[in-house]
Amino acid sequence: GQNIDQPTEMTATEGAIVQINCTYQTSGFNGLFWYQQHAGEAPTFLSYNVLDGLEEKGRFSSFLSRSKGYSYLLLKELQMKDSASYLCAPASGGSYIPTFGRGTSLIVHP
């Protein structure tokens, strides 16, 4: 099975930077997804990391350390619309199918 650990909830201020950490334990690891999900809506793809290191995509960046079973999602210049749940999801077993954690609910306040 897979064990995924990320904080349940985080709060941050508009315009600030926030880092959402995720640790995972899985066999046959392929890569790690981050998805964003607003309440009652569909998840949307943010990133997929296969190699160690930081990948930047606009205001969002994702980092992976395969040896440590660790990833983080970095959100810069926070906006109110970034208030959502952020799902860390490793993929394993030769597939691209994510196994989702419970997610981190991010609340951005003015």
Add this chain to the structure above:
Amino acid sequence: DSGVTQTPKHLITATGQRVTLRCSPRSGDLSVYWYQQSLDQGLQFLIQYYNGEERAKGNILERFSAQQFPDLHSELNLSSLELGDSALYFCASSRAGDYEQYFGPGTRLTVT
């Protein structure tokens, strides 16, 4: 709008009944995935189809079944429904060999 459509948006039914959820993938996507999201279990993978064939199976109950038709749309059948089956059911699709999945808006199932 992801391009993935799901019907119906909402479904209310009684325990013991059977329902069918429908999904149309994005144009050109051969893979379809089904997920269940409930408050206590989070987002869980159920099953994947690729070009009409079952490709991968997750935590799908025996009471549940799915299929993908020649036009690539998919249906998820849920039978002998229980209160605990109340959840949001998402369908997602992806291109062959691509890791990015595009999720539909979901079907909210309420079992009373």
